Amino acid sequence: MLNIQSKLPGVNTTIFSVMSKLASEYNAINLSQGFPDYACDPNLTELVSKAMKDGYNQYAPMPGNIFLKEAIAEKVNKIYNINYNPDTEITVTAGGTQAIFTALTAIINPGDEVIIFEPAYDCYAPTVKLLGGLVKTYELSPPNYGIDWDMVKKLFSANTRMIILNSPQNPTGSILSSQDMESLIKLIRGTDILILSDEVYEHLIFDGETHLSVMRYPELRERSFVVASFGKLLHATGWKLGYCLAPEDLTKEFRKVHQFNVFSVNSPMQQAIAEYIKEPEHYNGIAAFFQEKRNYFSSLLQKSRFKLLPCKGSYFQCASYDQISNEKDTEFCIRLVKEFGVAAIPVSAFYQKNTDHKIIRFCFAKENSTLASAAEKLINV
Template sequence: MPSYPRPLTSRLPQVGTTIFSVMSALAAEHGALNLSQGFPDFDAPAELLALLDQYARGGHNQYAPMTGVPVLREAIAAKVSALYGASYDVDAEITVTAGATQAIFTAVAALVHPGDEVIVFTPVYDSYAPSVELQGGKVVYAHLTLPDYRPDWDEVARLITPRTRLIILNSPHNPTGTVWTAEDMARLEALVKNTDIVLLSDEVYEHMVFDGARHESVLRYPGLAERAFVVSSFGKTYHITGWKVAYCLAPRELMAEFRKAHQFIVFTVHAPSQYALADFMKRPGWYEQLKALYQGKRDIFRQALAGSRFELMPCQGTYFQCVKYGAISDEGDRAFVERLTREHGVAAIPVSAFYPDGEDHGVIRFCFAKSAATLAQALERLIKL
């Protein structure tokens, strides 16, 4: 094939293949247990799969409404009302999206103009900064401070300028497993009060908060919710990451702008999945079961590694566990996880990949959303190091 006739100027010159794809490919190449990419290796509930089949065979195979099928938006509204006491208009303030990453990108595309500043917290999930940069915005990095990866609100206050358009927050936090507190939300609310700053809250791990703690959703705080896009994911909640179905909530003025972009980015989302999810959301007790499932897996993982040379870091939520490996190796984290995959058959993610400058604190991330058999094999290998 002939080459393109003139050199391309990349709009994302620093971006290559994501670390998740790299490590999953390396795991496949070496037959390693994949504790790198954040997806379960067990199936979705059988009842949900049966509902998907029912609706696909029942004729729900054409375009869904751009905003999402009404019964699913109604179920979402009922959920956030029951869990957080938040009231959202089904027609004007809820949109179903093709995954959480699309929702995040769409919110940024709808809001950020060239030259606008967007504050994100490092270590940062890898889609945030490229979404901002593609709109011509400037990413401003606040730091979650080790060892607990807590937000430094004095630093955030210093970073806010008249150009600050958006603050992106993520709790429970990927990759660190940190969960923000009510005090964090109060500090954030005080910072944005009397400003035009909009919030984008990534809450895809909302149902994975451990040890009796409460998920401090933006939806619990009217002073935050009134200026926020809030994103959650069915993929994380129902073990169906491959379905790529999520949703965004926002006040009607913000949602109107979101939908202007949404209709041209993806337009609509797989219809049978939406009907199946709307039905399955009526099942009582699922969120409590999910929390118990992942707390159990976290506890097993931590108890096994407590006797190893890995140093456990706090894990308050998500299905990720970060560890330090300094007692095992003085390698950089990228070199260590590659060797761990090749020589010991367990794949992980280097946390330096979540820093814009590759800042390396000797921390790696494991995903424990795996079957009991997978976790047992992986732990057997890890505790021998």
């Protein structure tokens, strides 16, 4: 046997893959992994086809198609009234996760500390550890998953290098408030701490709330990598296209890694998206679209014994099952697939310590018929 020393000895296959595989084996309705079960706009796929026919089939420039970067800059300016230079401050990536990995790799050195808020998207902590960094976690608690910034301050040390934010948050659907942002500004003022702001659900925010991007705050923007996703925006998660916004000095470091990690991403899709997002109506209605699905799914589950938690953004609905079972959430989710035919994600999987609050996550980015079929089964749990 070869003697191989794992760099991630405690990491196994992600819970998303595990639950999706289980859903397939038992022919269950898959509300676990976060992807739509409906098609993206056929006009968009036609634009991809046109781009292929027009010859956009070779390597795109390393930082991204200039037309797409200009379209991103225009979109950001329309929404946030902020100017990012397409040449020096915008990089097109192979999805949001690659952008997160690249930003961390560009900055984190062995011994650097990174603060994350758990439950957290599961790529953050392993990437930091892979780089020799130290993860410092702040555990959020249901039902509102709020942040006590005085407690966050206690996590600071001379080695604190970065804070990772995610709003709207996966898996909880919580969002950062103006008070959160002001508290964060006070904490990092006068430090060299950087921010990685995962904003892939920026347009999926409900009930008239405003997405408070770090871009809106100059003191945060000047030290932030902002990650966005076309997969979430355009209902095309399988395309794995996103982008990173950052000041020029941070972008230079980001691209040093990006050029050796991915170099460039799908050329015809970049060209197609550049054309597509020129029309704001292609993304302005997405919040209302998903709010309607959230409300529909919520109304169907009123007859169930699940207790739904607040969902202010994303396309995930968390639910407590503490009135149903005392099982661990992992065991409950497995039984939910096998006995009731619905796949969900145990929220303990988003905590490094597997903290179990008896809460599971459903994805409602599905056809209404899919949600209705799932709810019919969940009512019997």
